Amino acid sequence: MIIGACTIVLHLPGVFSLKEKRSIVKSVLARLRNEFNVSTAEVDAQDQHTRAVLGVACVSASAEYARGQLDAVVRWLEENRPDAPVLDYEIELL
Numbered sequence: 001m002i003i004g005a006c007t008i009v010l011h012l013p014g015v016f017s018l019k020e021k022r023s024i025v026k027s028v029l030a031r032l033r034n035e036f037n038v039s040t041a042e043v044d045a046q047d048q049h050t051r052a053v054l055g056v057a058c059v060s061a062s063a064e065y066a067r068g069q070l071d072a073v074v075r076w077l078e079e080n081r082p083d084a085p086v087l088d089y090e091i092e093l094l
């Protein structure tokens with residue numbers, strides 16, 4: 001069993017309140033769950049308006065599949081969410 005974990009740092013330009021941030025982050029997390037069948041959560045920087053740190057995890061029998069799934073999540077964010085550009089990400093396979 002392989003567990004894939006990805007930490008993604010998003011920049012949220014033009015966000016001036018935690019309520020606005022929560023709206024964007026909640027939408028992103030729900031879409032990732034629906035599109036990729038992965039577990040998602042905001043894992044850090046909860047008090048910062050212009051930055052969000054997301055955790056994404058998947059379980060697979062294949063390391064290649066898990067890495068591909070997490071790479072696809074990052075690509076999807078970059079292509080479909082220009083309002084929340086990806087600043088950095090890290091993928092770990094356990």
